[in-house]
Amino acid sequence: MExxxxxxxxxxxxxxxxxxxxxVGNVAGNFLSGALRNPSAAGDQTATLFIGIAFAEALGIFSFLVALLLMFAV
Structure with a gap:
């Protein structure tokens, strides 16, 4: 059962x-929406885009690791 x-x-x-x-889709979509509204400021916000994507992916990797731990370590 366990x-x-x-x-x-x-x-x-x-x-x-x-x-x-x-x-990640939300971050990229909002960046694209903002870049289309103000193309001159898009270049300055690219680093912020990658940081947001990295944080979102890190949470996905953490949840994947928890799933692996629950499947094989118990």
Whole structure:
């Protein structure tokens, strides 16, 4: 029974990977929207875009690691 609950928990933790993909799409979409409104300021905000994408992806990687830990370490 305990192994089954670990797999259910791993599946729930893996939802974070999908949420990270949504977050990256949100960051990139908002950057593109702002860049189209003000193209001259887009070059200055590129570093901020990459930082936002990195944070969103890091959360996805953390949730993936939690899922792996729940599946194989329990």
């Amino acid at each position: 192994g089954q609950l670990a797999h259910i928990g791993a599946g729930l933790a893996a939802i974070g990977s999908g949420a990270a993909a949504i977050g």
